[in-house]
Amino acid sequence: MSHFLQLLLLLSLVILVAKLAGALAGRIGQPSVFGEILAGLILGPTVLDMLGWPVFATISGGGTGSEAGEALPLLPLVRDLADVGVVLLMFVAGLETDLVEMRRVGRVAFWSAFGGVVLPLVLGAATAVAFGFPLYWQGIFIGTILTATSVSISAQTLLEIGAFRSREGATILGAAVIDDVMGILVLSLVVALAKASSGAAGASGVDVRALLLVGGRIVLYFGAAWACGRLITPVLRWASSLGVSQAVLAGALVIAFLYAWAAEYVGEVAAITGAYVAGVLVAQTPYKKDVDAGIHPLTYSMFVPLFFISIGLQANGRELGAHAGFTVLLVLVAIVSKVVGSGVLARLAGFDARASLRVGVGMISRGEVGLIVAGYGLTNGIIPRDVFSASVLVVLVTTMVTPPLLRLVFPRRAGEHVQMEESIAHHP
Amino acid sequence: MSHFLQLLLLLSLVILVAKLAGALAGRIGQPSVFGEILAGLILGPTVLDMLGWPVFATISGGGTGSEAGEALPLLPLVRDLADVGVVLLMFVAGLETDLVEMRRVGRVAFWSAFGGVVLPLVLGAATAVAFGFPLYWQGIFIGTILTATSVSISAQTLLEIGAFRSREGATILGAAVIDDVMGILVLSLVVALAKASSGAAGASGVDVRALLLVGGRIVLYFGAAWACGRLITPVLRWASSLGVSQAVLAGALVIAFLYAWAAEYVGEVAAITGAYVAGVLVAQTPYKKDVDAGIHPLTYSMFVPLFFISIGLQANGRELGAHAGFTVLLVLVAIVSKVVGSGVLARLAGFDARASLRVGVGMISRGEVGLIVAGYGLTNGIIPRDVFSASVLVVLVTTMVTPPLLRLVFPRRAGEHVQMEESIAHHP
Numbered sequence: 001m002s003h004f005l006q007l008l009l010l011l012s013l014v015i016l017v018a019k020l021a022g023a024l025a026g027r028i029g030q031p032s033v034f035g036e037i038l039a040g041l042i043l044g045p046t047v048l049d050m051l052g053w054p055v056f057a058t059i060s061g062g063g064t065g066s067e068a069g070e071a072l073p074l075l076p077l078v079r080d081l082a083d084v085g086v087v088l089l090m091f092v093a094g095l096e097t098d099l100v101e102m103r104r105v106g107r108v109a110f111w112s113a114f115g116g117v118v119l120p121l122v123l124g125a126a127t128a129v130a131f132g133f134p135l136y137w138q139g140i141f142i143g144t145i146l147t148a149t150s151v152s153i154s155a156q157t158l159l160e161i162g163a164f165r166s167r168e169g170a171t172i173l174g175a176a177v178i179d180d181v182m183g184i185l186v187l188s189l190v191v192a193l194a195k196a197s198s199g200a201a202g203a204s205g206v207d208v209r210a211l212l213l214v215g216g217r218i219v220l221y222f223g224a225a226w227a228c229g230r231l232i233t234p235v236l237r238w239a240s241s242l243g244v245s246q247a248v249l250a251g252a253l254v255i256a257f258l259y260a261w262a263a264e265y266v267g268e269v270a271a272i273t274g275a276y277v278a279g280v281l282v283a284q285t286p287y288k289k290d291v292d293a294g295i296h297p298l299t300y301s302m303f304v305p306l307f308f309i310s311i312g313l314q315a316n317g318r319e320l321g322a323h324a325g326f327t328v329l330l331v332l333v334a335i336v337s338k339v340v341g342s343g344v345l346a347r348l349a350g351f352d353a354r355a356s357l358r359v360g361v362g363m364i365s366r367g368e369v370g371l372i373v374a375g376y377g378l379t380n381g382i383i384p385r386d387v388f389s390a391s392v393l394v395v396l397v398t399t400m401v402t403p404p405l406l407r408l409v410f411p412r413r414a415g416e417h418v419q420m421e422e423s424i425a426h427h428p
Numbered sequence: 429m430s431h432f433l434q435l436l437l438l439l440s441l442v443i444l445v446a447k448l449a450g451a452l453a454g455r456i457g458q459p460s461v462f463g464e465i466l467a468g469l470i471l472g473p474t475v476l477d478m479l480g481w482p483v484f485a486t487i488s489g490g491g492t493g494s495e496a497g498e499a500l501p502l503l504p505l506v507r508d509l510a511d512v513g514v515v516l517l518m519f520v521a522g523l524e525t526d527l528v529e530m531r532r533v534g535r536v537a538f539w540s541a542f543g544g545v546v547l548p549l550v551l552g553a554a555t556a557v558a559f560g561f562p563l564y565w566q567g568i569f570i571g572t573i574l575t576a577t578s579v580s581i582s583a584q585t586l587l588e589i590g591a592f593r594s595r596e597g598a599t600i601l602g603a604a605v606i607d608d609v610m611g612i613l614v615l616s617l618v619v620a621l622a623k624a625s626s627g628a629a630g631a632s633g634v635d636v637r638a639l640l641l642v643g644g645r646i647v648l649y650f651g652a653a654w655a656c657g658r659l660i661t662p663v664l665r666w667a668s669s670l671g672v673s674q675a676v677l678a679g680a681l682v683i684a685f686l687y688a689w690a691a692e693y694v695g696e697v698a699a700i701t702g703a704y705v706a707g708v709l710v711a712q713t714p715y716k717k718d719v720d721a722g723i724h725p726l727t728y729s730m731f732v733p734l735f736f737i738s739i740g741l742q743a744n745g746r747e748l749g750a751h752a753g754f755t756v757l758l759v760l761v762a763i764v765s766k767v768v769g770s771g772v773l774a775r776l777a778g779f780d781a782r783a784s785l786r787v788g789v790g791m792i793s794r795g796e797v798g799l800i801v802a803g804y805g806l807t808n809g810i811i812p813r814d815v816f817s818a819s820v821l822v823v824l825v826t827t828m829v830t831p832p833l834l835r836l837v838f839p840r841r842a843g844e845h846v847q848m849e850e851s852i853a854h855h856p
Contacts, residue, residue, distance in 0.1 A: 004511055004807075005689055008699060011512070012685040019678045023670035032672045077508060083432055084439070242451035244460045246729035250447045253729055257440040261433055271436060294725030301674035301681055301722065379432075 006056055010074060011302070013050075017043060018305030031153045033367055034399045036305065037392065040312020051075055051313060075313065079379075082310035085303025086372050087275040091256040092299055093368075094279020095292050097177060108359075109174030111345040113149075116175065116363045117182040119341025120146035123333045131326045133387075137194035141382050144190050145374050145391045146334045148183030149176040150367025150399070157403045158362065163410050168355050172362035175342065180369055184276055187373050188269035192218055194382060195268055214268050221267025225259060225274070229281035236287045248287055249294040255282065270376055311371050314378065315389040327390040334394045335401065338363050358409050365402040366395045434484055438502060439730070441478075445471060446733030459581045461795055462827045464733065465820065468740020479503055479741060503741065507807075510738035513731025514800050515703040519684040520727055521796075522707020523720050525605060536787075537602030539773040541577075544603065544791045545610045547769025548574035551761045559754045561815075565622035569810050572618050573802050573819045574762045576611030578795025578827070579604040585831045586790065591838050596783050600790035603770065608797055612704055615801050616697035620646055622810060623696055642696050649695025653687060653702070657709035664715045676715055677722040683710065698804055739799050742806065743817040755818040762822045763829065766791050786837050793830040794823045 001009075018036045025035025043050040050056060056074055124143030125135060133139045154176045158164045196210040232255060239251035256278040263274025282291055320327050343360025347353060374391035377383040383391075429437075446464045453463025471478040478484065484502055552571030553563060561567045582604045586592045624638035660683060667679035684706045691702025710719055748755050771788025775781060802819035805811040811819075 001693060004508070004699065005692055007508060007512070008515070008685045008689040012682045012689065015678050015685075016682045019667070019670065019672050019675055022672040023675075026671050077505070080432070080435060080505060081509075084435070087436070239447070242447065243454050244447050244450040245732075246725055247447055247451075249725050250443050250729040250733065254440045254444045257436045257443075261436040261440065264433055265429065271432065294729065297674050297677050297722030298726035301678040304673075305678065380430075 001055065006074060007077065010056060010078070011306075014043075014078075014309045015302060015305045018309050029403055031157065031365075031399060031403075033150070033153060033308065034396065036308035037311055037371075037396055037399075040309040041315060041317060041392065041396075042312070043309060044312040044315060046312070046315065046317035078306065078310050078313065081303070082307040083379075085299065085307045086272060086375070087256065087260050088295060088299045088303050089307065089368065090272045090275040090372070091252075091279040091282075092292065092296060093180070094276040094281075095283045095288060095295075097181070097276075097280050097283065099280070099283075106174075108346055108349040108351060109171045110178055111349040112171060112342040112359050112363065113175040113178035113182060115340075115345030116149060116338050116342035116360075117147045117179050117186065120334060120337040121186060123337040124330070127326070127329055127333050131323075131329075137190060138383060138387075140190055141194070141373075141377050142330070142387060142391075144183070144186050145370050145377070146330075146337065146366070146394065147179065147186055148366065148369035148373070149179050149338070149363045150365045150369070150395075151176040151180065153365035153367050153399050153402060154362055157365070157406050161403075161407055161410055163358075163406070166410075168351075168358040168362065168410075171346065171351075171359050175359065175363060179363070183369055183373070184270075184273050187376070188218065188263075188267075188273045191270050191376070191380075192268040217266065217268045221263060221269065221274075222277075224266070225262070225277050225281070229284070232281055233285045233287075236282075236285060240287075246294065248290055252278075252282055252287065252291040252295070272372055272376070307368075307371075311375065311392055314375070314385075315392040316385060317389060317393075319386045320389055320393065323386050323390065327393055330390055331394050331397045334366065334398055335364055338398075354409075358406075361402070361405045361409050364398050364405065366398045370395050429483060434502060435505065438484060438506070439734075442471075442506075442737045443730060443733045446737055457831055459585070459793075459827060459831075461578070461581060461736065462824065464736035465739055465799075465824055465827075468737040469743060469745060469820065469824075470740070471737060472740040472743060474740070474743065474745035506734065506738050506741065509731070510735040511807075513727065513735045514700055514803070515684065515688050516723060516727045516731050517735065517796065518700045518703040518800070519707040519710075520720065520724060521608070522704040522709075523711045523716060523723075525609070525704075525708050525711065527708070527711075534602075536774055536777040536779060537599045538606055539777040540599060540770040540787050540791065541603040541606035541610060543768075543773030544577060544766050544770035544788075545575045545607050545614065548762060548765040549614060551765040552758070555754070555757055555761050559751075559757075565618060566811060566815075568618055569622070569801075569805050570758070570815060570819075572611070572614050573798050573805070574758075574765065574794070574822065575607065575614055576794065576797035576801070577604040577607050577766070577791045578793045578797070578823075579608065581793035581795050581827050581830060582790055585793070585834050589831075589835055589838055591786075591834070594838075596779075596786040596790065596838075599774070599779075599787050603787065603791060607791070611797055611801070612698075612701050615804070616646065616691075616695075616701045619698050619804070619808075620696040645694065645696045649691060649697065649702075650705075652694070653690070653705050653709070657712070660709055661713040661715075664710075664713060668715075674722065676718055680706075680710055680715065680719040680723070700800055700804070735796075735799075739803065739820055742803070742813075743820040744813060745817060745821075747814045748817055748821065751814050751818065755821055758818055759822050759825045762794065762826055763792055766826075782837075786834075789830070789833045789837050792826050792833065794826045798823050 017039050021035035021039030022032030023035070025032050042048055045052070051074055121143040124146040125139040128139040128142040129135050133142065151173065154172050155164070158169045158172065163169045192214045193211065196214040235255070236248050236251050239247040256275050259274040259278035260271040261274070263269050263277070264271045267274070282288060339360035342363040343356045346359040347356040351359065370391065374383065374388050378385065378388040445467050449463035449467030450460030451463070453460050470476055479502055549571040552574040553567040556567040556570040557563050561570065579601065582600050583592070586597045586600065591597045620642045621639065624642040663683070664676050664679050667675040684703050687702040687706035688699040689702070691697045691705070692699045695702070710716060767788035770791040771784045774787040775784040779787065798819065802811065802816050806813065806816040
């Protein structure tokens with residue numbers, strides 16, 4: 001089978017399996033992202049090792065021309081497609097971040113998010129150090145993976161137990177959105193600092209001059225990004241006047257890709273941060289709805305399934321045996337640190353003990369952002385593959401325990417079980 | 429710069445340049461596809477050799493991990509993305525093929541299309557043979573490249589000269605759609621027969637038994653494709669009940685990719701034929717609008733620009749010097765054979781001489797389908813790169829001469845100059 005036929009078959013299989021697994025997860029009361037990641041693990045080297053199958057493993061003599069020899073291996077190709085997908089996903093996440101709503105949910109949500117970012121970061125790093133990882137930067141990076149709560153999983157679970165419109169529910173959702181932003185900020189700082197230190201003073205120390213340089217570049221990037229943000233509306237308005245097909249969406253894509261590129265090339269922060277920033281800025285323009293409607297369908301039907309399955313293709317559960325202690329502890333730290341960090345700060349911000357516990361439990365689930373951060377670390381050689389695999393397990397387990405734990409701490413209400421996955425999927 | 433940053437920069441540049449070039453082409457009275465292909469040629473080895481620039485040519489030591497070494501070269505990656513884009517494009521083309529309309533425009537359109545397929549096929553092959561190419565299968569394949577008229581270019585030009593709703597205009601559009609289908613059928617037969625002959629009796633002869641086998645496989649594929657078509661509505665209805673995001677679109681994508689895969693793997697016809705068939709079948713279901721609305725924006729804003737630019741990246745105008753005679757003659761044959769083939773059969777089918785000339789001239793422009801056929805031939809080693817480059821020139825020149833020639837043969841009418849590139853871009 002020629003390379004391109006393999007690619008077509010692989011795309012069919014990935015989309016089919018991801019969506020079926022997502023639907024199956026829904027049947028057993030889990031969010032669809034849980035099923036998609038688990039399906040990826042099953043297709044990956046952990047169980048079936050799909051890319052090792054004869055049909056995908058070798059490029060047979062299907063092509064006869066001089067071009068045939070240049071055919072690509074499938075795993076890096078899937079990874080490139082998934083990476084483009086992640087940039088699109090983060091752009092959509094930025095598009096759908098409601099800055100006004102974030103201000104509205106206010107004080108308690110902000111502090112819950114803050115506690116739920118700091119404590120997992122600190123305890124995650126401490127756990128990593130306890131197991132022999134250097135604090136700079138592997139330890140801190142592992143902590144960073146634990147920071148961001150999954151909005152989509154929290155929202156879906158709250159809907160399913162009928163607590164979507166409760167005071168605690170609103171706080172959880174607000175905090176989950178805010179801690180995405182915080183998580184991305186932490187990632188940006190860590191990536192920038194890690195680069196500065198590895199470039200100047202080796203892996204274990206920090207050079208003050210390099211730090212200042214990096215700080216300057218970060219400020220330069222975000223300053224320029226914000227300043228250029230004012231140009232987005234006129235640029236897209238101009239694009240819409242060009243009379244070529246899909247000009248506004250094409251303009252928005254160019255902006256997203258350039259912001260992502262510049263984030264890493266100019267600002268020393270992760271490309272996905274740039275895509276997110278571009279999304280937030282485009283969301284302030286009159287073109288938000290058009291761009292979102294244009295980019296959302298193919299992103300969620302093709303690129304996002306590719307991303308989730310590629311997570312499983314890159315992870316290897318078989319490697320976890322040797323690090324079982326670390327993995328189990330990391331999962332426990334991920335759960336406890338979120339409940340305590342978010343819960344205690346919600347209590348300090350004025351919620352009573354029961355409500356604070358609910359908020360803390362509602363923040364447990366991790367999802368896309370954690371996986372994106374872990375994938376970034378793997379690709380850039382910051383974390384080894386076994387830590388990546390452990391991070392995937394953290395996402396799976398925290399996702400799995402959130403619904404039953406939420407049911408435990410929330411009073412049971414009937415009715416309100418609504419199937420509106422589509423509207424939730426709009427959130428990161 | 430790391431591999432992924434190169435990819436982000438390349439995607440930004442490709443989309444930006446393609447859309448700007450498309451808009452510029454519109455300003456000088458050319459369809460946007462003309463500008464996009466020309467921009468690709470300029471970016472490609474013919475002029476600027478973009479992928480040879482230091483920023484794209486080498487993977488510097490940006491990645492530090494074990495993954496970095498697996499980074500892909502950019503040209504095959506762009507080609508894979510463009511190939512996925514072509515499958516999506518042909519699927520959209522199928523989606524938007526109106527079988528009812530094709531029946532309605534009737535007899536004259538059908539015979540114009542027929543004449544405009546047969547004569548270019550025969551004369552193109554004869555030209556190739558005269559220049560020393562073997563008839564089987566290079567000659568016939570070169571003829572095949574000349575068969576399909578570009579609907580989008582014809583439609584845009586007719587709009588611009590205010591002849592969109594004339595009797596000749598409707599006939600041209602109908603014939604252009606019909607000859608797309610005929611062109612794809614010819615391509616399917618040629619590919620299948622070429623495979624059969626190269627497998628059995630060498631490149632210059634045809635083995636009757638192998639032919640029968642291929643015929644059987646073609647019948648099997650189209651039979652199975654049609655039979656499975658009845659299942660598409662229930663499958664998509666079932667998908668829409670799964671409660672996962674973008675399930676219908678994901679289902680349609682899986683169908684498109686599987687039909688494309690099976691076309692080549694089972695039916696021995698080109699994968700793009702399968703994608704087109706899937707599109708025609710999905711168009712018969714109640715989900716046509718949803719699928720089209722979901723797949724159209726990102727296809728036309730990202731994948732189609734990638735396809736047009738990749739055409740230019742793969743062609744090399746500098747090679748044409750040595751084959752100037754062949755190239756010039758091929759361009760002339762492309763123009764004359766279409767005018768004569770379509771015009772004479774329109775006359776025989778009942779149009780008067782003036783109307784027949786208008787129909788013939790309106791069918792000159794070639795576009796996406798010709799490029800797709802040529803790209804298929806290049807990738808599968810059926811035609812060498814210089815013939816591919818000559819084919820790109822055929823598309824450019826026929827596109828360029830159609831608008832002024834149409835203005836010459838149509839009576840000048842005022843007004844009606846409408847900017848509706850978007851609605852036309854919906855057609856193949």
